[in-house]
Amino acid sequence: MRFLMFVVDDPDLAGTADASAVPWVEDATVKRVRLEGDRLRPVSDATTLWPKDGGGTFVSDGPFAETKEQICGYDLLECADLDEAVEVAAKHPMAKLGAIELRPVWQ
Numbered sequence: 673m674r675f676l677m678f679v680v681d682d683p684d685l686a687g688t689a690d691a692s693a694v695p696w697v698e699d700a701t702v703k704r705v706r707l708e709g710d711r712l713r714p715v716s717d718a719t720t721l722w723p724k725d726g727g728g729t730f731v732s733d734g735p736f737a738e739t740k741e742q743i744c745g746y747d748l749l750e751c752a753d754l755d756e757a758v759e760v761a762a763k764h765p766m767a768k769l770g771a772i773e774l775r776p777v778w779q
């Protein structure tokens with residue numbers, strides 16, 4: 673079962689990570705289930721597309737919502753079930769400093 677893991681940053685907690693922790697991607701369980709992932713450029717680089725009244729698409733700079741928490745990365749996991757995905761996601765440093773959102777991928 674595949675899960676898309678959104679890594680959410682809380683700027684109020686920036687700089688509080690434990691630098692001595694083993695990198696998340698080096699954990700044996702993570703290596704086994706992580707298919708891909710990466711950091712994202714800052715939300716100031718985002719582009720949002722909206723439907724226009726009467727047809728077409730409206731394109732705007734930046735995010736669609738004003739919030740301090742922003743998605744800063746993603747990982748695609750291949751896990752046996754939600755319990756395994758939660759176990760892997762809970763090891764990520766942002767699980768203590770921001771938030772992790774897991775979403776099953778339609779297959």
